[in-house]
Amino acid sequence: MSRVYNFSAGPAVLPEEVLREAADEMLDYRGTGMSVMEMSHRSKAFEEIITEAEQDLRDLMGIPDNYRVLFLQGGASQQFAMIPMNLMKNRVADYIITGQWAKKAAKEAEKYGKVNRIASSEDRTFSYIPDCSDLPVSEDADYVYICENNTIYGTKYQQLPNTKGKILVSDISSCFLSEPVDVTRYGMLYGGAQKNIGPAGVVIAIIREDLITEDVLPGTPTMLTYKTHADAKSLYNTPPAYGIYICGKVFKWLKAQGGLAAMKERNEKKAKVLYDFLDESRLFCGTVVPKDRSLMNVPFVTGDADLDAKFVKEAKAAGLENLKGHRSVGGMRASIYNAMPYEGVAALVDFMKKFEEENR
Ligand SMILES: *Cc1c(COP(=O)(O)O)cnc(C)c1O
Secondary structure (H helix, E strand, O other): OOOOOOOOOOOOOOOHHHHHHHHHHHOOOOOOOOHHHHHHOHHHHHHHHHHHHHHHHHHHHOOOOOOOEEEEEOOOHHHHHHHHHHHHHOEEEEEEOOHHHHHHHHHOOOOEEEEEEEEEEEOOOOOOOOOOOOOOOOOOOOOOOOOEEEOOOOOEEEOOOOOOOOOOOEOOOOOOOOOOHHHHHHHEEEEOOOOOOOOOEEEEEEEEHHHOOOOOOOOOHHHHHHHHHHHHHOOOOOOOHHHHHHHHHHHHHHOOOOHHHHHHHHHHHHHHHHHHHHHOOOOOOEOOOOOEOOOOOEEEOOOOOHHHHHHHHHHOOOOOOOOOOOOOOEEEEEOOOOOOOOHHHHHHHHHHHHHHHHHO
16 A cells, blocks of 8 residues: 555545544444444434534634534535525625635625625735725625635635624635634634545534524525524434544544644644745745745646646656646645645655756
């Protein structure tokens, strides 16, 4: 068996310890004689799995008691509709456009009400985060929406926007659990698990209790109403049970690593070797304004599409996989999520140095 260094943006690398544990429990989960994939979601064993997963997540993020944690399905993209259906009481919301995901979310919300795009960085290919300290937040906006870490473009908000008292809703898919977060600053945070947490198929939403009501837009399906899932503790119907089980293991792994403060330190150290090299390289360069750089997704280019393609191909042959940039931007992108070890990033930088020498 040999594992590669997998720089995929998602589904992405998971901690090897977690995969090994899951393998050990595959045929017989702790004396139940069955796999977690085969057991009832109403069983005692699964109830323990989901309860512990929620508690561990609460511990890691310091989630206050007045916030609910929901394990949902439909991908992060389902939330693009679910958010307006549940939160757009006045049918007005403000969106800050920092990339494709925020753009898609705004477009979907438009089906339900008026969407004000109060800031955007599209003028420079989303290579920066706009100044959000004094935006024209709409008087009647139900919420202000952001995508906090832009997976495709490699930018991250270093400071949350000043929402002038409005509820902040944030897509944290690609920075979930990468560093400590003050949950109280948000009305809602959510993300798909397949970037930095677990397998695709699970979406985790953390929502302030008072925002979870029966007062949703007319016609909102039962399954797309937060209250349905909050009342049933994420067991209204069959949840993505195996995915939740793996997420739970990742939460325990993160706790064992020292929690989110320790992860932040590790992630900063990992990102620094790569960014430092990009800053001094005479072949490669990063595509993002330095102050807005993401710790998780690092896009870079050589400036020559053919050379980029050669790099991706040769890197793959050297065991460094999935370095091709998003189809909408080209170039390269290294996603260096929590589970990517420092050694993986160091190996990438060594390979880039060698490639630079050979191709200058
Ligand atoms: C991947 C991604 C999405 C879309 O996730 P799906 O689960 O495929 O719907 C949304 N937002 C961000 C920030 C992402 O990285």
